Amino acid sequence: MPEFSFLFGQFLGGLTAAMFLFLIASGLSLIFGVLRVLNFAHGSFYMIGAYLAWQFVRWIGPTGEGFWLAALGSALSIALLGGIVERVLLRHLYDREELYQLLFTYALVLILGDVAKVLWGTQQLSVSRPPSLAGSSQVFGATIPHYNLFIMVLCPSIALGFWYLLQRTALGRIVRAAALDRETLGTLGANVGWVYTGMFMAGSFLAGLGGALVTPIKSIVPGMDVDVIVEAFIVVVIGGLGSFWGTFLGALIYGQVLSFGILVFPRFSIFAVSVLMAAVLIVRPWGLLGRPLK
Amino acid sequence: MKRVPWTVVVLIAGLVVPFLGSRFYTFVATDIVILALFAMSLNLLLGYTGLVSFGHAAYFGIGAYTCGLLMKSVGAPFLPSLLAGGVMAAAFALLFGFFCVRLTRIYFAMLTLAFAQIVWAICFKWNDVTGGEQGLPSVPYPEMGWMGSLPVLGDFRAGDHFYLIVLVIVALCFAALRRIVDSPFGRVLTVIRDNAERAQFIGVNVRGYQLAAFVVAGFFAGISGALFGIFNRGVFPDFCYWTKSAEPLIMTILGGMGVFWGPAIGAAAFIVLNQQITSYTQYWPFMMGTVLIVLLYAFPGGIAGTLKGVIERLRPRFVAEPLIAPEMGNRDARG
Numbered sequence: 001m002p003e004f005s006f007l008f009g010q011f012l013g014g015l016t017a018a019m020f021l022f023l024i025a026s027g028l029s030l031i032f033g034v035l036r037v038l039n040f041a042h043g044s045f046y047m048i049g050a051y052l053a054w055q056f057v058r059w060i061g062p063t064g065e066g067f068w069l070a071a072l073g074s075a076l077s078i079a080l081l082g083g084i085v086e087r088v089l090l091r092h093l094y095d096r097e098e099l100y101q102l103l104f105t106y107a108l109v110l111i112l113g114d115v116a117k118v119l120w121g122t123q124q125l126s127v128s129r130p131p132s133l134a135g136s137s138q139v140f141g142a143t144i145p146h147y148n149l150f151i152m153v154l155c156p157s158i159a160l161g162f163w164y165l166l167q168r169t170a171l172g173r174i175v176r177a178a179a180l181d182r183e184t185l186g187t188l189g190a191n192v193g194w195v196y197t198g199m200f201m202a203g204s205f206l207a208g209l210g211g212a213l214v215t216p217i218k219s220i221v222p223g224m225d226v227d228v229i230v231e232a233f234i235v236v237v238i239g240g241l242g243s244f245w246g247t248f249l250g251a252l253i254y255g256q257v258l259s260f261g262i263l264v265f266p267r268f269s270i271f272a273v274s275v276l277m278a279a280v281l282i283v284r285p286w287g288l289l290g291r292p293l294k
Numbered sequence: 295m296k297r298v299p300w301t302v303v304v305l306i307a308g309l310v311v312p313f314l315g316s317r318f319y320t321f322v323a324t325d326i327v328i329l330a331l332f333a334m335s336l337n338l339l340l341g342y343t344g345l346v347s348f349g350h351a352a353y354f355g356i357g358a359y360t361c362g363l364l365m366k367s368v369g370a371p372f373l374p375s376l377l378a379g380g381v382m383a384a385a386f387a388l389l390f391g392f393f394c395v396r397l398t399r400i401y402f403a404m405l406t407l408a409f410a411q412i413v414w415a416i417c418f419k420w421n422d423v424t425g426g427e428q429g430l431p432s433v434p435y436p437e438m439g440w441m442g443s444l445p446v447l448g449d450f451r452a453g454d455h456f457y458l459i460v461l462v463i464v465a466l467c468f469a470a471l472r473r474i475v476d477s478p479f480g481r482v483l484t485v486i487r488d489n490a491e492r493a494q495f496i497g498v499n500v501r502g503y504q505l506a507a508f509v510v511a512g513f514f515a516g517i518s519g520a521l522f523g524i525f526n527r528g529v530f531p532d533f534c535y536w537t538k539s540a541e542p543l544i545m546t547i548l549g550g551m552g553v554f555w556g557p558a559i560g561a562a563a564f565i566v567l568n569q570q571i572t573s574y575t576q577y578w579p580f581m582m583g584t585v586l587i588v589l590l591y592a593f594p595g596g597i598a599g600t601l602k603g604v605i606e607r608l609r610p611r612f613v614a615e616p617l618i619a620p621e622m623g624n625r626d627a628r629g
Binding site: 036038089092093096097098099100102103104106107108109110111113114115117118226230233234237270271273274275277278281282285 | 340346348393396397399400401403404405407408409411412415416418419536537540543544547577579580582583584586587590591594
């Protein structure tokens with residue numbers, strides 16, 4: 001039996017990974033919930049967000065608390081990028097079959113991946129932790145960096161903010177109505193086109209923010225886009241696409257299965273997560289906390 | 295203008311390639327023929343049954359690993375290994391498909407993607423059997439000594455011999471696919487594509503037919519994967535990665551999914567474009583992404599669909615239109 005502190009450290013590691021995934025996956029889920037588009041480019045937005053954060057930190061200067069400004073700037077830039085993509089291109093595909101939407105977002109993955117290579121090269125890049133959170137603490141014998149603790153608080157708070165916006169405000173009511181019946185909402189006078197654009201921007205914002213905030217923990221490499229989209233995809237499928245708490249649960253499960261799976265079956269932890277996803281899809285295709293269609 | 299027997303023309307053109315004497319041409323032609331089968335197998339689902347599978351690489355990979363393992367580790371002969379690759383892929387298609395056909399539209403696509411990721415994870419991690427991340431290098435060529443003693447083909451290189459074998463096998467697969475889509479079974483698939491609900495009402499077992507199509511598509515994807523593993527001289531986990539599943543979709547859209555030969559034309563265009571573009575820039579994905587977006591917006595019928603439209607417009611008016619309805623499978627996309 002391993003030490004408790006070791007297990008606790010493992011748990012915290014899984015929790016940190018889960019919180020990042022939650023942030024990213026909730027963006028993916030938000031977009032799917034309203035637009036019914038599975039956005040493969042979500043991972044690319046995450047990657048570009050990470051590169052932009054690195055770029056902004058370089059411009060601002062690596063010392064001091066410029067990191068926060070860089071992260072916010074990067075997330076806002078990605079929201080803008082998402083808005084342009086939705087407004088100019090994606091919106092013309094809503095009436096077409098899923099295949100066209102899937103291939104469109106996949107084409108974006110191809111294009112943005114190369115754009116990132118042209119702009120930032122293929123070298124690993126990294127960003128140092130902001131000085132105010134550079135330290136670390138001992139919790140139950142496990143060492144945990146303050147930055148990770150901060151992430152564990154921040155990511156759920158941001159997502160909770162979005163949840164509040166969606167469930168408890170007038171704006172949120174319009175968005176939820178758009179997810180249910182686009183046409184009826186339009187006849188009631190709401191500008192559905194902009195609701196879609198807004199949701200796509202909000203989802204993209206979360207992807208960009210996730211990418212920016214992950215930079216002090218993970219180095220930025222080409223290929224992080226296609227890897228993260230698969231992880232986020234698994235999370236939302238387990239939890240239930242379009243379900244907020246489902247995504248939260250899915251991320252927690254994913255993080256812990258991966259983190260402890262490595263201890264039990266060192267080779268098969270990725271496999272364990274995939275099997276979990278398949279099991280959920282077979283038993284409850286709409287996810288653990290999702291609602292069946294119709 | 296009399297009807298040109300395009301099938302025969304293309305087959306003869308294919309047979310001529312080794313006589314050009316260029317290692318490069320043979321290489322490109324082998325690549326095209328194998329991936330054309332991959333894309334054609336997918337189109338049985340996409341264009342004929344109306345199912346968007348985003349996990350077709352799983353069956354390609356399973357075929358490749360099965361055949362590669364049998365030939366390399368067991369030393370089994372080529373044809374039984376190839377067949378085993380197809381059958382194993384079909385068996386997994388039956389298992390996964392059983393669950394997938396219960397879902398519709400985007401959820402179907404997601405479940406196929408999910409199963410493909412599981413196959414990828416197994417191939418990536420099961421070091422003892424699949425070689426894990428390192429893959430399965432140096433898969434041997436089939437025994438082709440007998441071809442050296444043939445009259446005309448004797449002087450060819452091994453690559454040319456393998457190409458001819460591939461060409462014959464893929465031609466047989468295409469003939470089988472043609473038979474399948476023209477059979478009553480194939481017609482039922484197009485009925486399901488056009489209106490699954492109505493098909494259900496007239497007593498068609500929709501899920502059963504969809505599953506059968508899924509298994510047949512898996513079988514041919516497995517055959518193409520097995521051939522590709524040998525051609526590539528190795529089988530690697532990216533054969534099953536989700537980005538690989540996008541390739542036959544792109545080829546099909548590029549060539550046109552409403553036409554029987556569309557995916558094969560798309561595969562040829564895809565590979566020739568790849569060769570041309572990568573010779574002067576490393577940013578092939580960027581170019582492909584751009585081409586794809588232009589296609590999606592401007593030419594949703596792909597190359598074959600667009601050509602067909604142009605030919606129909608140019609056709610002289612005084613030629614009597616045929617009285618029988620156009621072939622179902624040739625109708626543009628899904629209704």
